[in-house]
């Protein structure tokens with residue numbers, strides 16, 4: 523069977539065709555980064571308009587690349603939320619039209635479930651699994667007791683990691699999105715400026731990054747006032763070390779406490795070389811199997827949406843054409859089979 527998936531939650535228009543749940547036949551991603559860069563961030567109105575302009579072209583490209591005609595599509599999946607509502611709407615309307623025209627089921631999918639299940643495209647998931655979700659809008663520890671069952675055991679109380687990366691990058695006058703630039707500078711740095719770590723309460727799996735971000739800004743201001751040069755590399759390194767320490771330590775502790783059989787890293791910030799390296803090291807020491815998707819499956823893409831939609835496909839849980847785009851869709855409520863299992 524073939525699932526065609528559409529992702530338009532933020533600034534990437536993506537369409538993928540995935541065979542039997544895990545075989546990616548095509549995964550076309552059109553990024554709007556060049557358009558948004560001069561504004562220093564994603565402009566929602568422009569994002570929606572760009573999705574409208576490119577969705578048809580990307581759809582045709584994805585089918586052509588997969589070598590699969592529209593008549594061989596068995597279900598249409600789409601990111602229903604969370605994300606920018608205007609951007610989501612473009613994907614949802616396209617998916618509904620396609621499902622109606624092809625007379626196949628429609629599957630509304632959760633964006634973060636997609637980031638997590640990107641891992642299923644590269645290997646078997648062993649339950650209970652613990653997912654460390656680090657992205658532009660989310661920082662969460664999600665426990666998967668069984669397939670498609672999500673329980674958030676920790677989340678950020680303020681900024682998401684990616685957001686903190688982008689804000690720090692902006693303060694260092696780096697182009698948007700700044701995450702990859704800060705990552706590169708941290709690797710190149712010869713030394714680090716020591717910055718605080720927000721551990722919060724001893725038993726908490728929550729995160730906080732606004733204090734760390736403020737510490738970076740304060741250091742830049744201090745240097746500016748004194749007329750000293752800004753030690754951008756050392757700041758990037760100090761920032762990255764604080765982030766890595768906190769997210770990997772909490773992930774390992776949660777994996778132990780909840781008896782996880784596997785750790786899953788995911789989200790756009792999972793592209794970070796420092797986080798990948800440290801987690802690989804810690805998991806090897808703890809003999810805990812780790813899955814980390816390749817870069818292309820970490821940042822927003824539609825193949826991951828097909829992977830999450832496959833959970834619903836396999837239990838015949840479909841949506842109607844009333845499906846709505848939801849800017850704030852809850853992951854726990856999206857849990858597959860939740861309504862029938864409890």
Ligand code: ATP
Nearest residue numbers: 657658659660684699701702705790791793794822
């Ligand atoms: P969400 O998935 O929470 O809705 P999003 O889809 O906007 O948010 P993603 O596309 O998953 O986020 O990730 C984008 C984020 O990843 C940006 O903040 C970007 O700076 C960050 N990022 C990408 N590569 C790296 C890297 N190497 N190091 C740190 N951050 C990175």
Ligand code: MG
Nearest residue numbers: 532533534822
């Ligand atoms: Mg993006």
Ligand code: FE
Nearest residue numbers: 657658790822
């Ligand atoms: Fe994302």
